Amino acid sequence: VQLVESGGGMVQPGGSLRLSCAASGFTFSSYAMSWVRQAPGKGPEWVSRISTGGGSTYYADSVKGRFTISRDNAKNTLYLQMNSLKPEDTALYYCARRVSYSSSWYNDHDYWGQGTQVTVSS
Secondary structure, X not given: OEEXXXXXXXXXXXXXXXXXXXXXXXXXXXXXXXXXXXOOOOOEEEEEEEOOOOOOEEEOOOOOOOEEEXXXXXXXXXXXXXXXXXXXXXXXXXXXXXXXXXXXXXXXXXXXXXXXXXXXXX
């Protein structure tokens, strides 16, 4: 299993970025996928989740209305469109494969990418 994120960078407040996560080594279309971020000095924060077929999406309140998660199962790729970015969105963003649904979202994910850095600053 391999998850490789890309698309991060530095952007001014109010700007946009589109993150991608290329998946390989498993049947991508069979798994729900998530985006998770970790800001410097803070713990990981779940950002968004998408169902296997892409028909159901979920967002943290902190990003709702600004971020859009999507997937292309034919290309084995997960996306996160981020608009109206704020300095507090600065973090390392990871994609992760979700395998269970429990009270501990972190432990519900078994594989993670290496992360892509997003920095929002003027």
